[in-house]
Amino acid sequence: MIKTMQKQPLVYIGLLLLPALAFGQSDCHNVLSAGLIAENQTICANEIPQALVESQAPAGGEGAIEYGWLQFRANPNGLPQWEIIPDANTPSYQPSALSATSYFLRESRRTGCINWLSTNIITIEVLPENDPACAAVTAVQEPSAGGLAKVFPDPFVAQLNIQNTADSPILWQVFHFSGTKMMQGVLSEGVQSTFDASSWPSGVYLVRMEDKDGKKRTLRIVKGE
Numbered sequence: 001m002i003k004t005m006q007k008q009p010l011v012y013i014g015l016l017l018l019p020a021l022a023f024g025q026s027d028c029h030n031v032l033s034a035g036l037i038a039e040n041q042t043i044c045a046n047e048i049p050q051a052l053v054e055s056q057a058p059a060g061g062e063g064a065i066e067y068g069w070l071q072f073r074a075n076p077n078g079l080p081q082w083e084i085i086p087d088a089n090t091p092s093y094q095p096s097a098l099s100a101t102s103y104f105l106r107e108s109r110r111t112g113c114i115n116w117l118s119t120n121i122i123t124i125e126v127l128p129e130n131d132p133a134c135a136a137v138t139a140v141q142e143p144s145a146g147g148l149a150k151v152f153p154d155p156f157v158a159q160l161n162i163q164n165t166a167d168s169p170i171l172w173q174v175f176h177f178s179g180t181k182m183m184q185g186v187l188s189e190g191v192q193s194t195f196d197a198s199s200w201p202s203g204v205y206l207v208r209m210e211d212k213d214g215k216k217r218t219l220r221i222v223k224g225e
Contacts (some may be wrong), residue, residue: 027112032060034108034117039155039224042125042177042203046097049124050155050222052104054091058117063110069093072103072121101126148209148217149187155222156197163192168212177204197223 036056041049058065069088072081082105085093095104102124107116148170150163164170164187173184182200187193200223207219 028110029062030110030113030115031058031065031108031117034058034106034119037106037119037122039222040123040202041222042127043098044127045099045129048097049095051092051094052122058108061110063112066109066111067091068107068116070105070107073100095124098124098126148211148215151207151219151221155224157224158198160195160197161192162187162207164189166211171210173208175206175208176201
């Protein structure tokens with residue numbers, strides 16, 4: 001009789017737990033795809049990269065979507081590992097300044113689900129400060145002389161737009177990070193032109209502008225893959 005009384009509560013508790021677990025699983029309608037994020041970048045040491053943005057939204061499932069971002073970097077005291085970024089829970093993410101090449105991905109799931117689905121991995125390559133490309137950027141930077149032009153989108157892929165916002169014509173030049181001049185021209189006041197950049201290699205570009213009074217400005221933009 002004593003053994004019977006000891007066993008009954010254990011069996012009873014087990015019967016309660018099983019239906020609760022089954023209900024939690026059936027209530028989850030998770031995403032089927034985590035979507036995509038963009039873009040790969042190249043920066044110099046201790047610079048702030050461009051924001052990582054959503055290029056394709058998660059798909060499938062039902063309910064609100066939860067997000068999380070992870071960063072992969074070398075650990076001097078152990079093996080490299082993926083680390084959860086605190087408070088990074090929105091569709092896009094702005095990394096802070098980086099001193100070493102880093103990798104990022106985004107996870108997503110529907111509220112009430114346990115498992116996360118991961119996107120593609122973004123690579124942000126960080127060049128050392130003594131790299132010739134970084135030295136070249138420092139050498140050509142000019143003090144800003146006001147808004148001579150708008151250059152967009154940034155990052156760009158197939159097309160690059162340059163709009164003259166000065167009160168006079170401007171001379172513009174586009175350089176690859178290596179120092180190679182890609183194109184140049186003159187834009188009249190208020191004019192916007194679109195240029196085919198589909199064949200350009202991905203990476204960092206410099207757009208240098210100068211107005212009739214000799215005022216100069218250099219903008220730094222990125223071409224994605």
